[in-house]
Amino acid sequence: MTKIVVIGAVAAGTTAATKARRNDPEAEITIYDRDIDISYAICGIPYAVGHEVANFDQLTPRDPQWFKQNYQIDLKTRHEILAIDSNKQTLQVKALDTGAVFTDHYDLLLLATGARYGIPTAFKDIDADNLFHVRNVQSGRELASYLALHSIKTAAVVGAGYVGLEMTEQLTKLGIQVQIFQRSAHILGNFDGDMAEIAETYARQKGISLALAETVTKTQVQNGHIIGLDTNQGQHYQPDIVILAAGVKPNTRLAESIGVKLGTTGAIAVNDRFQTNLPNVYAVGDVAESFSVIDGRPLWKPLATTANKMGRIAGDAMTGGSLRHRGILGTSILRFFDLTIAQTGYTEKEAQAAGYDFLVLKDKKTNVPDYMPKSQTMTLKTLADKKTHRILGAQIIGGAGVDKRIDVLATAMTFKAKAEDLFHLDLAYSPAFDTTKDAVLYTGMILTDQLASETKGV
Missing domain, CATH: 3.50.50.60 (FAD/NAD(P)-binding domain)
Structure with missing residues (x-):
């Protein structure tokens, strides 16, 4: 019986596990994730904050019991992987709720560790009740709860990619005045500047303030509360809340610790079956590199659609299937x-x-x-x-x-x-x-x- 261990239980990891189960009814499949919520719709978080989605429970339609009942997959939340021994094919696992540490083994290992969220220098090591990230369902709940309990008039959104603009839209609809800080000359870094300017003009028409090519250099904190932001342009702002949406990077810490090779994009290098350079170790989702449909060049585009495709292909590959990755466009x-x-x-x-x-x-x-x-x-x-x-x-x-x-x-x-x-x-x-x-x-x-x-x- 093959023992498959998956690290990460969002889109890519759970998709891979369920595809593996459909291919191999006899395999032993375990998923570990350090979070509380699993298999959640991360892209829906801004809409739940703004009440366009009625409640956060709609973003988490599946729990560990669902995977056990429907797929005989043992999914363990609040479990962190401390170390991996790729020679012995073992993992050191910590149960975060009890502190217990134990060893598990694998025949096939799938890394679906996702991405880590960028924290601008001015916000590193800052612990404040009005500072929020949009990175998982729990962070969305915390933001929504804070908005419900406080009279928020102004917000600073640091970062103007998709998440930053989605949060800006929802906060504006809640009657909050938003100030966007973007370190580059334009919002929407995955667009050309002339196209981004169309969105910038529209944003200003909506009453949104744009601080372009402006970064926060100092965060003023008093009694665990941000009271002011200073920028490289000599400006001072006093928002009621601050939301960080400053981009993501592949979360490769575990992979690098066992010698998994990274690609030119900084994500894990894989072949078209999502195998890494190590035997029996695969990688999918935001931690893994893809390639361009156009010319085969390495690409890293952390998108939910891509993560789901990767997961299905890897789950198939680990259980003898013939699916192969055909690349992406980053649509x-x-x-x-x-x-x-x-x-x-x-x-x-x-x-x-x-x-x-x-x-x-x-x-x-x-x-x-x-x-x-x-x-x-x-x-x-x-x-x-x-x-x-x-x-x-x-x-x-x-x-x-x-x-x-x-x-x-x-x-x-x-x-x-x-x-x-x-x-x-x-x-x-x-x-x-x-x-x-x-x-x-x-x-x-x-x-x-x-x-x-x-x-x-x-």
């Missing part, structure tokens, strides 16, 4: 009030770093004809390789219909579509849903013409 999407923000593939900066000579098309299109009452405008930015004409990336910001177009483009790119292929896609049309020349078809037409001009030297 992502954000709702920011009435604005939808989405991207897939490479940005200009990433395409330049990869050495591509590419053409950029930026245009505005509506989701439905102008004569329809719900017509809304979206801005599309698309990159195409001048040599091969393959679509390298796309960014779209606008109202209704952005999600449809980004998914069409991501699908086309996955199957190596060229610019001229986009026009030939047979997309559904009705004035209630689309224009006769859909934004994707139009993009293909114009890119094809421009690429032809480039070839002719016009």
